[in-house]
Amino acid sequence: MKPEIKNLSSRKLLGLKTKMSLADNKTGQLWARFIPMIKKIEKSQSQDKISLQIYPQDFFTDFSPSANFEKWAGVFVEGHDPDYEDLELLNIPEGKYAVFNYKGPAGDPKVFQYIFAEWLPKSGFMLDDRPHFEVLGNNYSNTSPESEEEIWIPIK
Template sequence: MNYEIVTLQKKRIAGVSVRTSNASPDMQQKIGELWTRYFREINGRLAGGKGQAAYGLYTNYENGAQGDYDAFVGCEVDGDPAPQEGIRYVTIPAGSYAKFQFHGDVTKDMGIFWKQVWQENLPRKFTCDFEEYSIGMGNGQPTDVAIYVALADFCQSCGMPMTEASQYGTNADGTRNTDYCRYCYQNGAFLADCTMEQMVDFCLDVEKDSGRYTDRAEAKRAMLSWFPELKRWKEK
């Protein structure tokens, strides 16, 4: 699938939510009812909403894609308006996101599209993933939707997620470098002079014994689809 890696500022969203999971047999029904409730009961009360976009969020993950999470429907607002009965607030964190573009019938095709997104080999952060809908959505008409998947801090050379302080590289003055991992970058310099494809092949060799992929060709295809967006290779 095609996508781009973008950096977003935080957004404050007001709306309604429900707890569910991908394995729940009534997941789609719950989320559908959430949208209905939002437009019937909530949307008109949020006079301070910014613009016309509506947001479908997935947050408070219990166990990644395998556990429960909060589904949330709302619109962007400035700060925290005066409390209103039945309305919750949630923050979309600032950070890096993989941005996908969906065009189709959201009631029929969105679930299929999300399954394809889940199959991408992305270093997901599982903080807040969301859909951004422009005005004129639904009613069986093709709709354009931007889908954002939160990404962990990951090395802009090899793509390794960095979740612990010890995994970050270092600058020339010994301070932590937040762009690159310790295995690629130390003391202000890259440890290996290589091409992007050589780095991909090296990463595949490292991951071979960990069971992270079964089909090397497919894994390489997936990595080559997003490695060009990494800072080190984008600057080449």
């Protein structure tokens, strides 16, 4: 799996967030809270849903499944409407990303093992300290082996 290198302009994500770890995964609960709210969002840039992670700086160098990080369920938006009082806005800075087109069940650790243990060390790039995210488009279907998503890894 070879990524496409893309420059992302700054974006705004509107959604919900929670603190979690891989050992205490709260992704399902987060999305269950967010999905009913999507219909109310009028300034969404597309129908794509965004699953985003903000990791502490030492998360990958001192890895532990119990290390906490911030997880977001959201959509990219043009602006922020104050009527969305239950949702939060996150500004994502511009930067370079390695974008992997992945087909398979969501959450399969093998794809991330490949990205971080094989591709990244050989790529000539370094991991950047910006949000990581997945774009869940029309062909995303969670645990299906036919599910498709884009995995965006910040690089420099």
